[in-house]
Amino acid sequence: MTEERNQSDARADALVSQAYRDLADERTPEHLDRTILKAAAKEARPRYSRFIAWTRPMAWAATVMLSVALVLEVTNSPAPGVVSFDETIGTFEVQSPEADAKDDGPVESIEESMTPASELTKKQSNDMRQKAAEFKIKNEDILQQAEELARVQDGYNDQPSPAVSADAEQEFAAGRSLASAAAFSAPVADCDEDAVATPQTWLECIVALEDAGRDDAAREQRASLAEAFPDFDPR
Amino acid sequence: MAANVQAIGDGQLALSHAAELAYARPMDNVPEDSALMLRYRDGDVVAFEVLYRRHNDAVFRYLLRLCQHRDTAEDVFQDVWGKIVKARDSYRPTAKFSTFLYRVAHNCFIDHIRRNKRHTQIAAVEPDSQPHPADLPEIETERSLARRRLEAALKELPEEQRDVFLLSEEAGLSLDQIASVTDSNRETAKSRLRYAVNKLRAAIDEPVRTS
Numbered sequence: 001m002t003e004e005r006n007q008s009d010a011r012a013d014a015l016v017s018q019a020y021r022d023l024a025d026e027r028t029p030e031h032l033d034r035t036i037l038k039a040a041a042k043e044a045r046p047r048y049s050r051f052i053a054w055t056r057p058m059a060w061a062a063t064v065m066l067s068v069a070l071v072l073e074v075t076n077s078p079a080p081g082v083v084s085f086d087e088t089i090g091t092f093e094v095q096s097p098e099a100d101a102k103d104d105g106p107v108e109s110i111e112e113s114m115t116p117a118s119e120l121t122k123k124q125s126n127d128m129r130q131k132a133a134e135f136k137i138k139n140e141d142i143l144q145q146a147e148e149l150a151r152v153q154d155g156y157n158d159q160p161s162p163a164v165s166a167d168a169e170q171e172f173a174a175g176r177s178l179a180s181a182a183a184f185s186a187p188v189a190d191c192d193e194d195a196v197a198t199p200q201t202w203l204e205c206i207v208a209l210e211d212a213g214r215d216d217a218a219r220e221q222r223a224s225l226a227e228a229f230p231d232f233d234p235r
Numbered sequence: 236m237a238a239n240v241q242a243i244g245d246g247q248l249a250l251s252h253a254a255e256l257a258y259a260r261p262m263d264n265v266p267e268d269s270a271l272m273l274r275y276r277d278g279d280v281v282a283f284e285v286l287y288r289r290h291n292d293a294v295f296r297y298l299l300r301l302c303q304h305r306d307t308a309e310d311v312f313q314d315v316w317g318k319i320v321k322a323r324d325s326y327r328p329t330a331k332f333s334t335f336l337y338r339v340a341h342n343c344f345i346d347h348i349r350r351n352k353r354h355t356q357i358a359a360v361e362p363d364s365q366p367h368p369a370d371l372p373e374i375e376t377e378r379s380l381a382r383r384r385l386e387a388a389l390k391e392l393p394e395e396q397r398d399v400f401l402l403s404e405e406a407g408l409s410l411d412q413i414a415s416v417t418d419s420n421r422e423t424a425k426s427r428l429r430y431a432v433n434k435l436r437a438a439i440d441e442p443v444r445t446s
Contacts, residue, residue, distance in 0.1 A: 013432045013435075013436050015436065015439060016385075016432050016435045016436050016439065017404060019381055019382060019385045019435070019439050020385060020389075020404050020435075021404075022382055023382045023385055023386055023389075024296045024300075024404070024405070026292070026295065026296050026299055027292050027295070028291045028292055028295040028312070029309065032291075032295075032309055032312060032313065033287075033291065035313065036287065036291075036313060036316045036317075036320075037283075037284055037287060039316075039317065039320060040275070040280060040283045040284075040287070040316070040320045041280045041283075043320045043321070043323070044275060044278050044279070044280045044283065044323075045278075
């Protein structure tokens with residue numbers, strides 16, 4: 001209703017309209033048409049629209065590619081914690097079979113478990129710190145034992161073996177092998193092969209150790225003697 | 236095929252016709268002005284040409300009658316379409332395109348008036364008001380007399396009434412749309428239109444009564 005009224009209100013008198021239609025026959029000049037259409041075509045030329053249209057998909061593709069590359073890098077490359085741990089061993093130059101076994105364990109578990117990169121790194125870092133601390137303690141023990149042995153050998157043996165002692169010192173200092181280090185802590189190191197050949201000579205060696213004030217070593221030797229010769233009475 | 240032949244023969248106008256057909260085909264209807272403007276916003280120059288060809292003559296006549304000077308009308312006409320072109324990125328089809336177009340035209344005309352007072356200096360020799368050789372007094376028919384009187388009466392109308400009448404006749408806008416374009420209310424637009432029509436009717440009827 002309102003629309004009809006609008007239309008009727010807006011519609012000028014039919015006669016006036018017809019007269020105006022007869023009058024209004026002007027057309028736009030051609031030069032204006034050309035100018036305006038040319039300007040419109042120039043303005044419509046894409047400036048950055050193509051670039052903008054490609055920006056978002058390119059950004060997504062780049063993000064996905066970077067993410068995939070990062071994940072592959074983390075999962076496939078050797079874990080940084082293990083490498084630095086090996087470097088730590090290198091500085092100590094001590095590598096025991098136990099340590100090797102311990103080292104292999106986490107690496108395999110890491111490769112198998114495929115946990116997220118951050119967790120792996122954290123875990124490896126903790127393992128590395130723990131093992132470094134263990135090795136530090138072991139190395140200090142070995143050096144202490146080597147010093148004790150050197151003192152015993154200097155004081156007890158008539159023919160101390162400086163070459164052996166020097167080698168031992170070097171080996172301890174270098175810390176090449178826990179196996180060789182363990183050899184110094186064995187009974188044979190405190191009492192040589194000749195000394196432990198018979199229970200009597202072994203007992204003499206033990207007494208010498210006690211005289212030298214090395215009661216701990218003497219107790220270990222006594223225990224070893226008792227194990228080796230259970231029927232022998234050291235008293 | 237016919238469109239192509241016509242395009243070769245008639246140049247720009249025929250090409251525009253072919254383009255309009257091309258647009259009409261996929262939609263099964265003539266595309267709306269707003270759709271064409273949106274296509275132009277997306278870089279479709281042909282859409283703008285179709286849109287321009289629909290409205291150029293009416294807008295030109297509107298400005299010609301408002302300015303009452305051809306050069307001024309041409310300047311304002313260029314200004315109007317330049318603004319339409321520039322507004323393509325911000326164009327939103329919230330209203331009828333013709334309302335938007337004539338609002339721009341109306342504002343351009345007002346701006347032009349404010350910038351200079353040239354429109355007040357109505358050309359002494361207006362090309363469009365010159366009698367055509369065929370319209371010489373001895374061969375003038377009653378119809379051509381009525382036409383000349385209407386033209387004179389249109390020029391004598393107050394600017395606001397002439398504006399409203401032209402918006403109604405050339406743009407085909409409703410009273411509400413006219414009110415929107417001229418920044419007035421509906422009743423004002425209605426009143427102005429009624430006054431304008433009455434004066435023009437009187438001017439047309441005058442020779443009939445005298446004869």
